Amino acid sequence: MFRIDRNLTADELDKTLRADVAEGLTSSPKSLPPKWFYDERGSVLFEEITGLPEYYPTRAERAILEHRSDEIAEAADAAALIELGSGSGVKTRLLLDAMSRHGTLERFVPVDVSGDFLASSARPVADDYPGLDVHAVVGDFEHHLGLLPVGGEGGRRLLAVLGSTIGNQEPAARALFLRDIHDTLAPGDSLLLGADLVKDPERLVAAYDDSQGVTAAFNRNVLSVIDHRLGGDLDPDDFDHVALWDPENEWIEMRLRARRRLRAHIRDLDLEVDFAEGEEMRTEISAKFRREGLSAELDRAGFDLAHWWTDPNGDFALGLATVR
Template sequence: MFRIDHNLSAGDLDKALRTDVAEGLTSRPKSLPPKWFYDERGSALFEEITRLPEYYLARAERAVLEVRADEIARAADADTLVELGSGSGAKTRLLIDAMGRHGKLERFVPVDVSGDFLAASARRLADDLPHLDVHAVVGDFEQHLGLLPIGEEGGRRMIALLGSTLGNQEPGPRAGLLRAVRAALRPGDSFLLGADLVKDPERLVAAYDDAQGVTASFNRNVLSVLNHRLGADFDPGGFDHVALWDPEREWIEMRLRSRAGRRVHVRELDLEVDFAEGEEMRTEVSAKFRREGLAAELADAGFAPEHWWTDPDGDFSLGLSRAV
């Protein structure tokens, strides 16, 4: 069975984009949220990034799932799986198949802001697994967690937030997101969280600044999105991609650095923005975690961490926590 709910309309997305861009381009320093990377080209570029030799994250997470998926399925003992920010859902298939082998999984609820991309991937899964109730939701999980169709009373749910999605939040919003996930669950339900771990800064920077320049193209693509969606006149080629490690906050920052002084007009916002030569605009943070710190954040949000798995090299973790 396949269904899809739309909690986000094109108008909602347009309003959110306008708000984020107006606030971000007039703030000091300037910034843009990373969710606007993902138009059709941005999504294709990110898929390419996941295959790069420097980008260990996708391979490391998949390595955990390949070895531990059955163990995760037994520990969660859930009949409903909700994936926040599901994307293509390729790695999630390992988890879905394991939960099917465990004999419990009845419903899968993938959630993503990209409606066309979500509909295509969720429908393929429903065609492959006709016994599974696939109920896709087009929505922003930072806003719409309370609207998710996540199972009847008496069932057991697991919410999964994979990849390094949590790390894209700064500490305040991150705590709010964890509390919202907890509020969507009943005691005894589970939360599977992917987290990239602190490691050699040279490896971290290389993962966000690959030799082929794919990540640089991905970063600059946000300017093309603004040109297309808001009638801006950015010259993406006039900005350099910057990736750096902040040892104090233990996160990677991606920025765009203007090569020259320039004035940008955003027609749909009736906004003119000046960039000085060398001025940098932040487009993403990607926090890296330590086990103890992550456990404390989960406990503060109302979870009891129960299981912790990593790939053989200890690069990436999947942790299963119980809602208390």
């Protein structure tokens, strides 16, 4: 069975883009949210990134799921899997398979901002898992958690946030997000959280500044999204890709640095934006975690960190936290 709820229309998504770009380009320092990397080309580039030798997180997280998914399914003992932001890829199916073997799986609720993506990726799950109720939801999970169809069906729920997506938020926003997840769930439900771990800064920077320049193209692509969707004239070739390790905050920052003094026009916003030569605009943070720190954040949000699995190299972790 397959159905899809559309809580975020194309017009609403366009309004969000307009607001984010207007605010980000008029702020000091300038910034743009990383969710706007992902048009069709951005998604293709990110898939390339996940296969690069420098970019370990996807391989490490998949290795954990390949070896620990049955343990995760047993510990969660859930009838429903809710996944925020990553659709129905290989990692999702490892979880679905394990929960099916455990004998409790009844529902799958994938959540993504792209309705086209969900329609093409979640429907095959319904075909491949006979008897599974696949209820896809188009929405921005940072704002629409209260609209998820997660109540009234009975059975425990497992909500998954994979890929260290949680690291793209600053601490204050992350705290609100974890509290919102807590309030969406019920006592006994679980949160499966992917977390990239603190490690050698040289390895971290290399993962976000690969030798083939794929991450640089991915970073610059946010400018192409603005040009295409808002009538901008930002030239990606006018900006250098920058990846830096911030030891105080323990996160990677991706930035775009203007190669020359320039003035950009965003037609649909009636906006002119000046960049000084060498001026940097932040496009992403990717926080790295330590077990004790993440456990404390979860505790403040109303969760108990019950299980912690890492890949053999200790690069990445999956934490299973229960709602109290």
